[in-house]
Amino acid sequence: MKVRALVGGLIAAAFAAMPVRAQAVDLGTPEAALRTYWRTQDALDSIAAFIVTGPAERDPFSAVRRDYERTLGGRAAEVLASPFIRQTYTREVEAVDMAGPARALIMVIIHNTTPLPQGTPLTHEQEELRNEGQQFRYVLDLDGATWRITQIQQWDDLGSGWQDLFVDGMTLPVFARW
Known part of the structure; x- marks a missing residue:
């Protein structure tokens, strides 16, 4: 006891x-x-x-x-x-678009601002991500009188456009933990 x-x-x-x-x-x-x-x-x-x-x-x-x-x-x-x-981040709201009376789409740019150790080599892609940030879109739906995030999407530069981060099956316990 x-x-x-x-x-x-x-x-x-x-x-x-x-x-x-x-x-x-x-x-x-x-x-x-x-x-x-x-x-x-x-x-x-x-x-x-x-x-x-x-x-x-x-x-x-x-x-x-x-x-x-x-x-x-x-x-x-x-x-x-x-x-x-x-990890530290800056988050910039680029636009808030109302997609109807009960849905909003918020486009943001997020930069990872975590200081890098002196002399850390970055690939071209890593450097681009740090400098330009990553584009995200948050989908919010009105639930009564409150707004709630219902989906987060990331922009895919390879022509696929906005890709949902929360997809079917992602919560199924199938992956090994290493």
């Missing part, structure tokens, strides 16, 4: 120290709903970063991280146990 209380206290302290701030959820307009989505996505990334890096050696996740790292060696350790680098 004392162990449960101790673990519960450690977890509560860890969550209290996390860099996540509660902000109002605004689903009143398509753009406000999208910006709320991005803000909460960033908050979830903060939680993940906290769990992966931990604030101190005694945090409740450090033992699991150490055990995980002990299972790795060579190139696997270099890639899978390398220092965590939190």
Whole structure:
């Protein structure tokens, strides 16, 4: 019983120290709903970063991280146990198109702005993605008085146009975890 209380206290302290701030959820307009989505996505990334890096050696996740790292060696350790680098992004709303009274299409450009280590070589395609960003379109539908994202699409330069990111079968448990 004392162990449960101790673990519960450690977890509560860890969550209290996390860099996540509660902000109002605004689903009143398509753009406000999208910006709320991005803000909460960033908050979830903060939680993940906290769990992966931990604030101190005694945090409740450090033992699991150490055990995980002990299972790795060579190139696997270099890639899978390398220092965590939190990804950063800029997101620019290009257009908000109303596709009817209950549907909105929001076109955005997203750039990965994560600083690169000095001397990191990039392929031409990688350089282009960092400089030009990637085009996305968010489909939002009105649900009562609130706007909700129902699909996210990515632009395909190879002539296919907008490609749905959420496709049939993507949630089926068929892929191995490596």
